[in-house]
Amino acid sequence: MQTTSLGxxxxxxxxxxxxxxxDFYTGKGESEEDSVRTIRRALDLGVTHLDTAEVYGGYANEALLGRAVRGRRDQVVLATKFGLVSHTGRPDADSSPANIRLAVEGSLRRLGTDHIDLYYQHRVDPGTPIEDTVGALADLVxxxxxxxxxxxxxxxxxxRRAHAVHPVAAVQSxxxxxxRDPEAEVLPVLRELGIGLVAYSPLGHGFxxxxxxxxxxxxxxDWRxxxxxxxxxNLExxxxxxxxxxxxxxxxxATPAQIALAWLLAQGEDINPIPGTRHIERLEENIAADRIRLTPDQIGRLNNLAPASGDRHDRGGMAAIDR
Known part of the structure; x- marks a missing residue:
C-alpha cells in the first residue's frame, strides 16, 4: 500500500x-468478531488510517476499533471526532473547550490509547468561535x-480561521x-494551505x-x-x-467500486479516501484500487458525469454543513 501525507x-x-x-447501514452491529477480523486484515494489507467518532453507535464504534488494534497500536493512525455529543449538558453540537476536554478523555479510554493521531471537530459549532475550539485542541497537542x-x-x-490558530492537518468532507462539492471552494483553500482532504463516503454510501x-x-x-x-x-x-x-x-x-476509488486517487496525492466495509472481501477489493491507473479518456468520461439528483443529506444534515 502506498502512503501519502495529510499536513x-x-x-x-x-x-x-x-x-x-x-451505525447507520444495513447489518450494523451484526458480528463484532467479523468487524474485528476485517480491521485486522486491513492492517495486514498495509492500511494504517482508521477513522471513527464518539457518536458512531453511541461510543460503541470507538470501543470496537480500540479492541481491534490492541497490541498493534504502533501500526495505525487513529482518527476520531468530537462535537456531536455534548458532555456539558448543551442540547446541541458542542465544540466548547470544556466539552473537548471531557470528550477526549472518553475517546482515549475507549480507543485504549494515550494519544489520538488525528482529532477532528465533527461539525462546526455555530455557538463556539472556531478560534476557541482550535485553541483547546492546540492545548491537547x-x-x-x-x-x-x-x-x-x-x-x-x-x-482559514482555524489554520491561523494552529495548523490543520486534514479536512474531512x-x-x-x-x-464533488469540495472542488469548487474547499479544495483550492486546502491546497493553498497544505491541508489534506480525507474523502468520506467515497463510494456514495455504497451506491x-x-x-x-x-x-x-x-x-x-438503514439511513439510506x-x-x-x-x-x-432519485435513486432511479x-x-x-x-x-x-x-x-x-x-x-x-476492475469493479465499479475500484473505479470510483481510482478516480478519487487520480485527483491528487492530497486526497485520502476512507471507504467503509464490514467484509474482508470488500476490503481487499477496495484496497486493490490503489493499483489501478485510469486512462485520460476514462478520467474524462468520469469527470463529465452528470451531477447526482437530490441533496446528499436531508434538510437537517445539510444545515449542519459549514459553507
Missing part, C-alpha cells in the same frame, strides 16, 4: 472508515494527547463521483459499487432509506451515474 501526518493511500460496523487536528465539513472561511439498484434488501432503519439521493425517484435517476462507472470498470477489468 505532515503519513497515512496509507486508502484508509478504512469504521462507522458502518456500528501540547499535552501529547493529540498529534494532529482536523475539521469535518468545514467551509473555506472557517478553515464527502467527496466522490456523485458528490457507486453498482450493487444497489433499489431499496430492497436494506434494513428498515431516508436520504434524498435514494428516495423520491442516479443509476445513469453508476451505469457509466460500470462501463469504465468493464473496460479496465
Amino acid at each position: 505532515g501526518l503519513d497515512v496509507s493511500r486508502i484508509g478504512l472508515g469504521v462507522m458502518g460496523m456500528s 501540547t499535552q501529547g494527547k493529540v498529534r494532529y487536528i482536523g475539521l469535518s465539513e468545514a467551509g473555506p472561511a472557517t478553515i 464527502e467527496y466522490s463521483l456523485w458528490t 457507486l459499487t453498482g450493487n444497489i439498484r433499489s431499496l430492497d434488501g436494506l434494513d428498515a432503519d 432509506r431516508t436520504n434524498p439521493r435514494f428516495t423520491g425517484g 435517476r442516479n443509476l445513469r451515474i453508476v451505469d457509466e462507472v460500470r462501463a469504465v470498470a468493464a473496460e479496465a477489468g
